[in-house]
Amino acid sequence: MAKKVTFDRRPLIAGNWKMNLNHLEAISLTQKVAISLTEEQLGLVEVAVIPPFTDLRSVQTLVDGDKLLIVYGAQDLSPYDSGAYTGDISGAMLAKLGCTYVVIGHSERREYHNEDDALVNAKVKAAFKHGLTPILCVGEGLPVREESQHVAHCTTQLDAALAKIPADQVKDIVIAYEPVWAIGTGKVATPDDAQEVCGAIRARLAEKYSPEIANGIRVLYGGSVKAKNVAAIMAKPDVDGALVGGASIDADEFATIARFPEHATAAS
């Protein structure tokens, strides 16, 4: 029998599909992932899919109709509540669609849409206002890492994103450390690299808020996470899950990632 695995915080494995899969493909993938995982596995590890906006209604109908034990979220939101913002989607709309999570400050939004720290902060506020849990992304590019400034870079992004966010909101946030050089490149950070920054993020949260609050917040790693490397990264004390890109649009691979506690017990 498998050994019982326990965690300080319930791990979160979230699949960021990015700009992939139409609503029919979304139904098929979500169904496949959900039926590949047992109730026990989904009790231990929280599993989320983060599809494009156009898929959310279909995913909601499926998850509600079949009472699936997985949750879902969006990849971005507007800092505004409603109005003349062509092309934008509000937190209220996402909440109405049953979203649990919303990714904020992903490096692809920072890079391709010029999102700065002030906008990221406004989006974090909008998410909390509408009852959504932000998955706040921070991470350094290669030049910053080469100058060994990665910890300072990430904690500075964290400080800016959390400006004027009170403790009773921040306690529910999820932070994702995603080194830009590891995203979609196959160059995964080592488990020690992930631990260094995830640990520094938790320490910074403890300083800004309190050790109790910091200990309750989940800090994920993202960047070329696959079934073959997830268990080693998850074995680190300050890594509480993974934000998975490319591997999340392959149902078998993603479900195998979500079963990482069993890889660990199998290896021990």
Ligand SMILES: O=C(CO)COP(=O)(O)O
């Ligand atoms: O950006 C990511 C998740 O948000 C990571 O993407 P990859 O897993 O494809 O490297």
